Amino acid sequence: MHDFYTRIAQSSFGKTIFDSVGLPSPPILKRSPDNSMEQPRGRILIGGGIRAKATRKLINELQADQIKLASPYWDDPKKAALFNKHNSAKQKLELINFAQTSNHKFKGIIFDATGFETASDLKSLYVYFHHALKHLKQNGRVIVITNRTSDEKSPENNACIEGTRSFVRSLAKEIGAKGASANLIEVESGADKNCYPALAFLLSRKSSYITGQSLTVSNTRTVAPSWHKPLKGKIALVTGAAFGIGAETARVLARDGAIVVCLDIPINQAPLTQFASSIGGHAIALDLTTTDAVEELLGSITSQLGVIDIVVHNAGITRDKTLRNMRPEQWDSVLNLNLEKIIKINEALIEKKALAKNARIVGVSSISGIAGNFGQTNYACSKGGLAGYTQAMASSLSNGMTINAVAPGFIETRMTSKVPFVPREVGRRSNAFSQGGLPIDVAEVIAFMCQSASQAINGNVVRVCGQSLLGR
Known part of the structure; x- marks a missing residue:
């Protein structure tokens, strides 16, 4: 996605005009x-x-x-x-x-x-x-x-x-x-x-x-950073991995040495399989909103992989409406996928011992969940709930496991390209850098949280937003 304003502003001619x-x-x-x-x-x-x-x-x-x-x-x-x-x-x-x-x-x-x-x-x-x-x-x-x-x-x-x-x-x-x-x-x-x-x-x-x-x-035992392939030998699961932030996260984890299992809905199976193959990973086409999705996912993991080291909960949806005009199914579908299924997947992985020692769990929240947003009571509720869940869950994990979350601001993706022009430009400029972020910005934070050297990073919710004016 191209930001014409930023391209002009960063040219020598454009910068002179903009500054003047x-x-x-x-x-x-x-x-x-x-x-x-x-x-x-x-x-x-x-x-x-x-x-x-x-x-x-x-x-x-x-x-x-x-x-x-x-x-x-x-x-x-x-x-x-x-x-x-x-x-x-x-x-x-x-x-x-x-x-x-x-x-x-x-x-x-x-x-x-x-x-x-x-x-x-x-x-x-x-x-x-x-x-x-x-x-x-x-x-x-x-x-x-x-x-x-x-x-x-x-x-x-x-x-x-x-x-x-x-x-x-x-x-x-x-x-x-x-x-x-x-x-x-x-x-x-x-x-x-x-x-x-x-x-x-x-x-x-x-x-x-x-x-x-x-x-x-936090005050815990740590190891020194590994500068080359810090995730070598790790197995990672990334949901919502066919496009956008999920795909970039999978690519970065693979770059850092992990074998990545890419999960997305069946309708995206063709691009998902092609992408997973390009990074040396595996593809799972599964709709997480179905009733038996958690059991099916757990079965695939335990039968094919044994245990996994990294789980990135990126899959999510929006169903934007003002609260008075929101139908019950629009509320339920967003809360189900964005929050309830994440909790159930984590509980199942822990209960069935499908997470390795020192495993890493990372959720993708949103600044909408921190600041709130017009017409997004359902989405903000789910993403704010995920942030609170992450902070509360951190102290209860054992066996060296950690849980953290990222909260992206305006990121240049297929989804934000569909936002109307005026709110899209406001979203891009309303931060300290006056520009939208890229999926790589979110992926790099997630990859850092997944490293062995990040053992002391636990219960964090890190905003990746260029210091958006929204929220704190």
């Missing part, structure tokens, strides 16, 4: 659709507020990957008092004095806010980024690390955390025009040692359309 009349000028977002997970590279600025806890280990991990690390040096004692002290000589950090004129440019800017306890600590966010942002490259990455809010923390401590969240969301809107992103990693108690896989993902081109979002990291 004040029209949104969508930046070029850099992606890497043909490569697996990328190692962080380039120059990165790292710093931490007073009492920061995650910085030291992150410095060691980043330097192990040959990153060129720098840290700010403050001449002003008042400013210096706001920040954690690093042993720059021992840690081999380049010191940057922002008080002096310099042309330093950084691919990433990291700030560790895990030590914030009082409202006065928030001043370090202003001081650090006020100086650092001018040195951020085009398509750069800003990542702030903070604690999770908790009833066990003081009200002032929780105020610092929530304030940091809002700071990052606002900053993301300020830097989106240059294709740069700002995201948050929130660490549960004791989980500051598990930040690196999430950090590596957010620093990479895999996260190009994610900004203003949070990834929560």
Whole structure:
């Protein structure tokens, strides 16, 4: 699907015209659709507020990957008092004095806010980024690390955390025009040692359309990221895999080494079979809305595959009507496929032990389920329900299994191409990047959630929307 406005705006002639009349000028977002997970590279600025806890280990991990690390040096004692002290000589950090004129440019800017306890600590966010942002490259990455809010923390401590969240969301809107992103990693108690896989993902081109979002990291045993074929030997099931986000997810999982079972409705059997063959996978033509669909699917899995490592619940439908004009079957069909069948499939897979140890479950929600949308009470209810189910289910899983969800915004697919022109253009422009996302943007997040290194990513609902104006 082509976005004529973005193509014109990104041309040298078009950008000049658009900038002169004040029209949104969508930046070029850099992606890497043909490569697996990328190692962080380039120059990165790292710093931490007073009492920061995650910085030291992150410095060691980043330097192990040959990153060129720098840290700010403050001449002003008042400013210096706001920040954690690093042993720059021992840690081999380049010191940057922002008080002096310099042309330093950084691919990433990291700030560790895990030590914030009082409202006065928030001043370090202003001081650090006020100086650092001018040195951020085009398509750069800003990542702030903070604690999770908790009833066990003081009200002032929780105020610092929530304030940091809002700071990052606002900053993301300020830097989106240059294709740069700002995201948050929130660490549960004791989980500051598990930040690196999430950090590596957010620093990479895999996260190009994610900004203003949070990834929560839990306190569990983790493994180091695998940069080449991280899903090698895994068996994945992707529903709704014939077209759009489902097909791109299947392709990316196969790219990363997984054997993918592609499922779609019987009417799509021909293109489904052709596509599955092209990625070295298998096809299952099955209508999940039928009464015995769960039993039939489970039988196919256990008889042909034994157990599976990854389940991606992408299949879904819309039946849009205002509530007063909605027929009962329009409500029932959407809730049945988009939510009820997902729950039943998961329950059956777990009960019959058809999921492998450390299996990954990923659901596809929607920002409509977070923000609500006119004429979509049924769809929003189903997708919001899926988000809530994901967050609640995470703590009940055993055997190393995790469950997460993605919530796409406006993504350029066959479905969105049928949206009328005006709401389609509004959907495209109503985000920090002033453009719609691509199916690859959603697929990359799903693939990251499925990796062994993502063991600490559990119960997350990540919006893939370019920080849409809808929702939070």
